[in-house]
Amino acid sequence: MTTRPAALMPFPDTTEVTPAGLVVGGLALTEIAKHYGTPLYVYDEASIRRRAESVVAAVAAGPAGSRAAFALKSLSTLAVLRVLQQAGMSADCASSGEIAAALRAGFSGDQLVVHGNAKSEADLVAAIDADAGLVVLDGRDEAERLAALCTRSGRRQDVLVRIAPGIDVDTHRHIATGHLGSKFGMTPTEGAELLRTLPGGLHGRGLHVHLGSQILDPEPLVDAARWLPRFAKAEGIPLEVLDVGGGLGIAYLPGQDNPDPAAHTAALVAAVTDVCVDEGIPVPQIIVEPGRSIVGTAGLTLYSVLGIKTVGDGSTWVSVDGGMGDNLRVGLYGGTYAPVLAARPIDVAAGHVRIAGRHCESTDVLVDDVELPEVHVGDLIAVPATGAYHQTMANTYNLFGRPAAVLVGNGVATLITRRESTDELFLRDV
Ligand SMILES: Cc1ncc(COP(=O)(O)O)c(C=O)c1O
Structure with missing residues (x-):
């Protein structure tokens, strides 16, 4: 048995190369596929737990009450959420559905941080009913709607205000959120004004910022964390809690940076602490909201x-039994991947191929160009780094049922999401 070569770095931490091919969590991927079928999401429990625990430990260096809230939008399968809850994470929820998922997985109401740029009444009521620890306001209209609901239920709700500070980050423009013109959050001036003049029933605790996702150079994230306490001081607004969002990127391809989320969290906590000491203001409770950097490389498909x-143009298409129904990232923002043959991951490459999804869209191409060993019908292809924003974005286009998912660890695979059957596709039609 050998440890994995650099070309396999985006695969989960427990990945090994053996004569049986790739092994993850102590199980050969070929055996897992034989048992559960394909397409199949596979999550490595050890990778998830290790990252979650290390981030929880890093944020604990902040003042009491500081925490790491896992962004459910990146992955909300209950079995994985239970692992994250046990690892000490809180939950960042962006809908009534995500609130329900967090509660079902065992998170308590006070662990919930509720987001959304267009929260419906159902979302706000779900937050109130769950006794959510924090609701992050995206605008004044929402503050008024939430205040009215709080007054009706006799509840006082702790809130943060999300601001878009006008900081650009180096990521795909479709996943940048902190720039001027973003649909998320308020201008700093208007956000400060909202905090100063919150309607009754709401208790302003501080600010939230989230600059975007898949950010491989974390410096702008740390800069924003430094800027916010100074801004709060200058505006004379409360900053008992500072939520600096998520956004740290992962390696999708061998050789790409794969920043350590715990080191990044430690840098954020140190930056906020230093600036508050310099400014002579109390250090706020710090919340971080990682998603992708916790589960991204823990999953594969x-x-x-x-x-x-x-x-006709000489290109070779390898067609597989999945595509944009289980992976929207390629179509949405040009996601790139470095797949391998699960049974022969390090065999010498035989040539370049393109991997086609099965859906009726020309853009349903999983990988535009990859060098693989000779491929045969029936071979198993493993695509790494699909733990975040894949299962949560899965859809039923062309009426293909959504894939199953398994959690692997210590040589055991556990089915955590059943494959969606053809009958289930019609459950909502009347
Ligand atoms: C408010 C908020 N927090 C956290 C996240 C998680 O981001 P990431 O998965 O990039 O860490 C997102 C993602 O869009 C977000 O919008």
Whole structure:
């Protein structure tokens, strides 16, 4: 048995290369696929737990009450949420559905930080009913709607105000959120004004900022964390809590940076602490909201090869039994991946191929160009770094049921999401 070569770095921490091919969590991927079928999401429990625990430990260096709230939008499968809850994380929820998922997974109401740029009444009521620790306000209209609901239920709700500070980050423009013109949050001036003049029933605790996602250079995130206490002091607004959001990126391809989320969290806590000491203001409770950097490289997707053909321009298409139904990242923001053959991950490459999804869209291409060993029908393809924003974005386009998911660890695979059957596709039609 050998440890994995650098080319396999985006795969989960427990990945090994063995004569049986790739092994994750102590199990051969070929065996897992034989048992559970494809397409299949596979999550490595040890990778998830280790990252979650290290981030929880890093944020605990902040004042009491500081915490790491896992962003459910990145992955909300209950079994994974239970692992994260046990690891000491809180929960960042962006809908009534995500609030329900967090509660079902065992998070308590006070662990919930509720987000959303367009919260419906159902979302706000769900937050109130759950006794959510914090609601992050995205605008004045929402503050008034929430205040009215709080007055009706005789409740006082702790809130933060989300601001878009006009800081640009180096990421795909579709996942940047902190720039001027973003649909998320308020201008700093208007956000400060809202905190000063909150309607009755709301208790302003501080500010929230989230600059974007898949950010590989964390410096702008740390800069924003330094800027916010100074801004709060200058505006004379409360800053008992400072939520600096998520956004740290992961390696999707071998050789890409794969920043350590715990080190990044430690840098954020140190930056906020230093600036508050310099400014002579109390250090606020610090909240971080990582999603992708906790679960991204802990997950992979397995596909079976259904056909291989060379077309008019000489390119070779390898068609698989999944695609944009289980991976929207390619179509949404040009996501790139470095797949391997699960049974022969380090065999010598035989040539370049393109991996086609099965959906009726020309853009349903999982990987535009990858060098693989000779591929045969029935081969198993493993696509790494699909732990975040894959299962949560899965859809039923072309009426393909959504994939199953398993959690692996210590040589055991546990089915955590059943494959969606054809009958289930019609449950909502009347
Ligand atoms: C408010 C908020 N917090 C946290 C996150 C998680 O971001 P990431 O998965 O990039 O860490 C997001 C993602 O969009 C977000 O909008």
